[in-house]
Amino acid sequence: MIKRIGVLTSGGDAPGMNAAIRAVTRVALNSGIEVFGIYDGYRGMVDGHIEPLTRKEVGEVIDRGGTVLGSARLPEFKDPSVREKAVEQLKKRGIEAVVVIGGDGSYRGALALTEMGINCIGLPGTIDNDITSTDYTIGFDTALHTVVEAVDKLRDTSSSHHRCSVVEVMGNRCGDLTLWAGIACGAEIVVTAQTGFDEEEVLERLRELDLVRKKRHAIVLISEKITDVHQFARKITQTTGFSGRATILGHIQRGGSPTPSDRVLASRMGEKAVDLLMQGIGGRCVCIQQNEIVDVAIEEALSVPRESRKQLYNLFERLV
Numbered sequence: 001m002i003k004r005i006g007v008l009t010s011g012g013d014a015p016g017m018n019a020a021i022r023a024v025t026r027v028a029l030n031s032g033i034e035v036f037g038i039y040d041g042y043r044g045m046v047d048g049h050i051e052p053l054t055r056k057e058v059g060e061v062i063d064r065g066g067t068v069l070g071s072a073r074l075p076e077f078k079d080p081s082v083r084e085k086a087v088e089q090l091k092k093r094g095i096e097a098v099v100v101i102g103g104d105g106s107y108r109g110a111l112a113l114t115e116m117g118i119n120c121i122g123l124p125g126t127i128d129n130d131i132t133s134t135d136y137t138i139g140f141d142t143a144l145h146t147v148v149e150a151v152d153k154l155r156d157t158s159s160s161h162h163r164c165s166v167v168e169v170m171g172n173r174c175g176d177l178t179l180w181a182g183i184a185c186g187a188e189i190v191v192t193a194q195t196g197f198d199e200e201e202v203l204e205r206l207r208e209l210d211l212v213r214k215k216r217h218a219i220v221l222i223s224e225k226i227t228d229v230h231q232f233a234r235k236i237t238q239t240t241g242f243s244g245r246a247t248i249l250g251h252i253q254r255g256g257s258p259t260p261s262d263r264v265l266a267s268r269m270g271e272k273a274v275d276l277l278m279q280g281i282g283g284r285c286v287c288i289q290q291n292e293i294v295d296v297a298i299e300e301a302l303s304v305p306r307e308s309r310k311q312l313y314n315l316f317e318r319l320v
Ligand SMILES: Nc1ncnc2c1ncn2[C@@H]1O[C@H](COP(=O)(O)OP(=O)(O)O)[C@@H](O)[C@H]1O
Pocket: 010, 011, 012, 042, 072, 073, 074, 075, 076, 077, 078, 079, 102, 103, 104, 105, 106, 107, 108, 109, 110, 112, 126
């Protein structure tokens, strides 16, 4: 049976990563497996920044945002000779397998390592919810709470001043955070990669909300990387009855204490990762599908097309 495993966090951090590290560590230790923390993602693997983790070291972290192991982006990890160094560092310490907590990029690294003889299991740690094989990623629920709390506050001030708040939401080409927040906040308009952005159409809709629907305020949620929200807010002021103000929520969305849902999801997924490694399985990632914790091949997870959210967009429109 496997004796030593490593755990790392990679890519953008996400609330709940600590709960996942804790679950992996405790479940493994309670099964007689030694656990090593690999610091700063694949960088620590290459540089040998690897330390044993004890039960106590993962105590008092379940409620903390960020990741106690640190995270990093290391583009050079795509180079096989760099990965060779990482494999050597693991072998030197007798680490046979690794749990990689991160997003799609981290999964590619995990797959490449598995192909080099180190069994890896991926856990979806990202606020973006952009891993298509899982219904939810660890961190999405917490980020959603953060967005909703911020937009609720913006609505208070917007309606006092007959304003339109344009809010830029993270998601890296995945509109889930924007759409879910739009429904939860009762926004007037959501713009994502899936809806597309026709500036004139949105301005016309805002004029209608003002003149015909007599709205006191309007909230427009826009996914990042679609348009310059400050410029767009200026156009709103110039061409509609609302004065426009833009807010970029930015990295605030990545922090904060994980919600209970994210903590439970991370714990369930962490357990599954260790169970798979104990069976000698690698190259797979853990998903939640219809509230069941399951595993799929990383290759498959990376190729599943993004599910259409058409029904939710339709619901959104029917709620305005
Ligand atoms: N094709 C790849 N092969 C090997 N490693 C990769 C590959 N793509 C990404 N990685 C590693 O995973 C890290 C995190 O990926 P990134 O896309 O930045 O974040 P995320 O995992 O959150 O999507 C990268 O910095 C790199 O070290």
